[in-house]
Amino acid sequence: xxxxxxxxxxxxxxxxxxxxxxxxxxxxxxxxxxxxxxxxxxxxxxxxxxxxxxxxxxxxxxxxxxxxxxxxxxxxxxxxxxxxxxxxxxxxxxxxxxxxxxxxxxxxxxxxxxxxxxxxxxxxxxxxxxxxxxxxxxxxxxxxxxxxxxxxxxxxxxxxxxxxxxxxxxxxxxxxxxxxxxxxxxxxxxxxxxxxxxxxxxxxxxxxxxxxxxxxxxxxxxxxxxxxxxxxxxxxxxxxxxxxxxxxxxxxxxxxxxxxxxxxxxxxxxxxxxxxxxxxxxxxxxxxxxxxxxxxxxxxxxxxxxxxxxxxxxxxxxxxxxxxxxxxxxxxxxxxxxxxxxxxxxxxxxxxxxxxxxxxxxxxxxxxxxxxxxxxxxxxxxxxxxxxxxxxxxxxxxxxxxxxxxxxxxxxxxxxxxxxxxxxxxxxxxxxxxxxxxxxxxxxxxxxxxxxxxxxxxxxxxxxxx
Amino acid sequence: xxxxxxxxxxxxxxxxxxxxxxxxxxxxxxxxxxxxxxxxxxxxxxxxxxxxxxxxxxxxxxxxxxxxxxxxxxxxxxxxxxxxxxxxxxxxxxxxxxxxxxxxxxxxxxxxxxxxxxxxxxxxxxxxxxxxxxxxxxxxxxxxxxxxxxxxxxxxxxxxxxxxxxxxxxxxxxxxxxxxxxxxxxxxxxxxxxxxxxxxxxxxxxxxxxxxxxxxxxxxxx
Numbered sequence: 001x002x003x004x005x006x007x008x009x010x011x012x013x014x015x016x017x018x019x020x021x022x023x024x025x026x027x028x029x030x031x032x033x034x035x036x037x038x039x040x041x042x043x044x045x046x047x048x049x050x051x052x053x054x055x056x057x058x059x060x061x062x063x064x065x066x067x068x069x070x071x072x073x074x075x076x077x078x079x080x081x082x083x084x085x086x087x088x089x090x091x092x093x094x095x096x097x098x099x100x101x102x103x104x105x106x107x108x109x110x111x112x113x114x115x116x117x118x119x120x121x122x123x124x125x126x127x128x129x130x131x132x133x134x135x136x137x138x139x140x141x142x143x144x145x146x147x148x149x150x151x152x153x154x155x156x157x158x159x160x161x162x163x164x165x166x167x168x169x170x171x172x173x174x175x176x177x178x179x180x181x182x183x184x185x186x187x188x189x190x191x192x193x194x195x196x197x198x199x200x201x202x203x204x205x206x207x208x209x210x211x212x213x214x215x216x217x218x219x220x221x222x223x224x225x226x227x228x229x230x231x232x233x234x235x236x237x238x239x240x241x242x243x244x245x246x247x248x249x250x251x252x253x254x255x256x257x258x259x260x261x262x263x264x265x266x267x268x269x270x271x272x273x274x275x276x277x278x279x280x281x282x283x284x285x286x287x288x289x290x291x292x293x294x295x296x297x298x299x300x301x302x303x304x305x306x307x308x309x310x311x312x313x314x315x316x317x318x319x320x321x322x323x324x325x326x327x328x329x330x331x332x333x334x335x336x337x338x339x340x341x342x343x344x345x346x347x348x349x350x351x352x353x354x355x356x357x358x359x360x361x362x363x364x365x366x367x368x369x370x371x372x373x374x375x376x377x378x379x380x381x382x383x384x385x386x387x388x389x390x391x392x393x394x395x396x397x398x399x400x401x402x403x404x405x406x407x408x409x410x411x412x413x414x415x416x417x418x419x420x421x422x423x424x425x426x427x428x429x430x431x432x433x434x435x436x437x438x439x440x441x442x443x444x445x446x447x448x449x450x451x452x453x454x455x456x457x458x459x460x461x462x463x464x465x466x
Numbered sequence: 467x468x469x470x471x472x473x474x475x476x477x478x479x480x481x482x483x484x485x486x487x488x489x490x491x492x493x494x495x496x497x498x499x500x501x502x503x504x505x506x507x508x509x510x511x512x513x514x515x516x517x518x519x520x521x522x523x524x525x526x527x528x529x530x531x532x533x534x535x536x537x538x539x540x541x542x543x544x545x546x547x548x549x550x551x552x553x554x555x556x557x558x559x560x561x562x563x564x565x566x567x568x569x570x571x572x573x574x575x576x577x578x579x580x581x582x583x584x585x586x587x588x589x590x591x592x593x594x595x596x597x598x599x600x601x602x603x604x605x606x607x608x609x610x611x612x613x614x615x616x617x618x619x620x621x622x623x624x625x626x627x628x629x630x631x632x633x634x635x636x637x638x639x640x641x642x643x644x645x646x647x648x649x650x651x652x653x654x655x656x657x658x659x660x661x662x663x664x665x666x667x668x669x670x671x672x673x674x675x676x677x678x679x680x681x682x683x684x685x686x687x688x
Contacts, residue, residue: 421642426615437617
């Protein structure tokens with residue numbers, strides 16, 4: 001159910017834009033939908049418009065009743081506003097024969113769409129601005145009940161199941177893996193605008209708490225057992241408990257194992273010193289700095305907020321299939337973090353089709369050329385896709401390979417930059433060439449002085465040659 | 467930037483019109499609104515320049531739209547293929563644009579990204595005018611093929627070198643995207659020379675003939 005193609009006709013700056021979103025010939029996955037897509041292009045070429053149209057398309061499809069309003073005879077799907085047309089693929093044709101609605105179809109297959117719009121108010125990640133729970137988030141959709149109704153107060157606490165007295169050897173090390181409880185509502189589209197991430201956290205927290213309650217039972221048993229045992233047997237119980245923890249990490253442990261490798265790069269970690277018995281009272285993720293300071297979300301940098309804002313929903317949805325749409329994916333992130341970002345996202349949700357829009361050449365360099373959609377204005381002022389291959393759409397015919405390029409080449413070949421540096425550098429390279437010439441021609445006493453000047457300038461220019 | 471022979475061979479109607487203006491001391495019609503001979507000028511210039519930008523020598527069009535068959539009765543036959551030609555008609559001396567907008571000796575076909583953004587209306591110096599009688603790239607310039615930059619010839623006086631250096635910048639000979647394209651060209655050329663696969667005929671009508679000539683001379687290849 002991934003997107004295989006998009007056809008936008010006579011809409012805003014698009015006259016007749018056809019985007020093939022499948023692997024080209026010669027690829028092991030030829031004809032299959034792309035797993036990740038990167039949309040680039042100048043301001044105003046419609047990157048965000050395409051992302052929103054995709055969301056609208058799925059929104060309208062999921063709201064449609066079977067067959068009605070779908071023109072399947074012509075092999076294309078037209079949404080209610082006739083703004084976006086998606087070519088039929090095997091699965092969309094399902095509507096023609098099924099009695100269930102589009103919405104039910106998607107949700108019954110665990111298909112989700114995560115939409116990260118550009119410019120949400122990330123300050124709303126922390127609890128002070130927390131939205132009301134129990135909202136219907138999907139706009140204009142079926143009145144869907146969310147998982148957040150009831151909230152935390154209905155969740156049994158860790159103390160509601162006191163440990164049975166007399167249990168001494170509950171820690172045999174048997175595997176009782178914590179199962180991530182699937183999101184039970186029929187919610188299909190997650191529009192990650194203001195506040196939504198906080199709602200997801202609450203549900204994730206609820207899920208994690210189930211395993212924490214389980215662990216607390218064992219902890220209580222452990223405490224009880226220690227009280228009854230001689231000192232020599234305490235060590236055995238202690239190592240049994242450790243073994244139990246290793247094999248039965250709670251949901252928070254798993255989340256930390258996922259998030260910490262990323263956070264460690266910023267000298268941070270998920271706060272390990274939380275009170276498990278009050279887990280359900282943690283308003284939002286807390287981080288711990290290397291110096292020991294505990295940082296609640298209002299103290300995070302914008303970059304960290306941006307990362308958590310995207311990573312948390314992906315983690316939440318990790319086992320699902322579907323689409324993740326992220327606009328301005330590089331926002332607030334330092335170049336070195338951008339380099340690894342796509343890998344991080346892909347790892348977080350390996351079964352989802354990822355669609356990004358970006359202005360970052362570093363991000364674009366994580367993609368194969370057939371995964372990049374570069375939008376350009378043509379002479380008529382309409383937007384087209386710039387082809388990266390000549391002749392047949394075959395892997396061998398691509399003349400641009402983002403992963404092969406240096407950053408400056410990426411800027412120039414894919415981001416329309418006309419110059420590979422500030423123009424002053426060009427002027428100084430000319431000066432360097434003159435110095436080099438004079439140095440070669442000089443036999444006099446100025447040779448040493450020329451050499452010093454030449455080498456100093458060459459160093460400043462990073463010893464540029466071809 | 468090589469020397470350009472600007473003899474008009476095919477756009478003869480434009481040539482006669484221009485001669486008439488001169489002989490009768492008439493004013494040129496406005497360059498911006500009078501478009502009658504635009505294509506005649508554009509394609510005759512491109513023909514003189516062998517399809518390359520007059521200054522930077524990057525390719526503006528294929529040469530097959532510049533042969534005699536494309537002209538009929540002294541006018542350029544504009545067809546669809548000709549829209550493929552990129553570049554702008556450029557007024558070498560911007561001060562002449564207003565009153566002598568169609569003056570043949572002041573016009574060149576130039577890369578769009580050099581014409582307005584780089585050269586603009588900067589003052590020019592005939593020491594670097596590609597159709598000037600005494601212009602010869604080897605007399606005015608040297609080329610550092612490692613740094614990929616044109617510099618003034620050491621044989622010129624310091625004052626002349628300054629004038630040439632200024633014009634190299636004005637005409638965009640070392641400008642970013644030009645250097646970039648020339649970089650691949652030089653790299654390939656040097657690799658071919660090194661691997662003994664260089665064939666002079668493969669470079670006929672290709673971009674960067676001046677850089678080619680400098681590098682061949684540097685490598686002592688005829």
